[in-house]
Amino acid sequence: MADDIRLWLRMLTATTMIEAELRRRLRAGFNTTLPRFDLLAALDRAPDGLTMAEVSARMMVTNGNVTGLAARLEAEGLIARRPDPQDRRAVRLRLTAAGKRAFAAQSAAHAQWVREIFSGLADGERAALHRLLGRTKDALRGTIQEEAA
Amino acid sequence: MADDIRLWLRMLTATTMIEAELRRRLRAGFNTTLPRFDLLAALDRAPDGLTMAEVSARMMVTNGNVTGLAARLEAEGLIARRPDPQDRRAVRLRLTAAGKRAFAAQSAAHAQWVREIFSGLADGERAALHRLLGRTKDALRGTIQEEAA
DNA sequence: TTGACATGCTTGAAGCTTAAAACATCTCCT
């Protein structure tokens, strides 16, 4: 089906539009960025902190990327870096108290923005979209995994 | 619904995974990038070329972004920049012969990749996803337009 | 135990991206 291209472009456009809106609001409301927010979110879900490699896997970005991001967030006092007790190669990141406060505020606003953005869809539509995106991710595993092998 | 966050995260993840795969293949197969490909694609659809502003609107990026991208593509000989005959402020971009050839090859491969990526979904699923993403984009107009006003 | 390979992280170069400032040109109202 040649329509696959149109499906993909529509998916990319919709996602890009929403992402751009969230970036705008994070900047306007909290003077921060989506990557910073995502890193704080990853740490917020991990009570014992995460190593750099764990963070980069969760964020789907390279290790080098996390190095710079973590350096900036540490400079802002939102996260702390400490050597991993189990593995002397690893650095473990965790939220500081200030980081927890900042993320709590950002996260609440973010959740509200997302609700607002999807409020134009009926419950059934949201559920169907959620299911189809899940199917898409599952189907992806076939196509993408093969490279790594 | 608090599930909206999960819907959004799933949408973002699925899109990011596909985008990453396409980037990988563009790099491996053609030593190029998605933004370059997108710019060529925009010009390919416009027989008389496009101004920088038109390109930046279609690509949903800032003007300054297009300035740099166009400079690199011009240096590679894939596009030409010439003053717009109607508006002396404007610069009009168009594909060179080499650019047309390069894009034709990239575009064919890209279309095949996208087909492959979505091949795990049934026809009905693809159609439903396409429709729901359209609904999402429509719903967005309400939420996002209001800022601009 | 020791060497080969894997894993964790950082660095540097290059490119992508934005926001904001600056400047040129255009439009349109009076």
Next chain:
DNA sequence: AGGAGATGTTTTAAGCTTCAAGCATGTCAA
């Protein structure tokens, strides 16, 4: 015609991102 405001482009600074190279540490099998 003049001038106010809109539009088109570039530049700069800062941040995001990748890839590849390099170094430190870990693992595991011979």
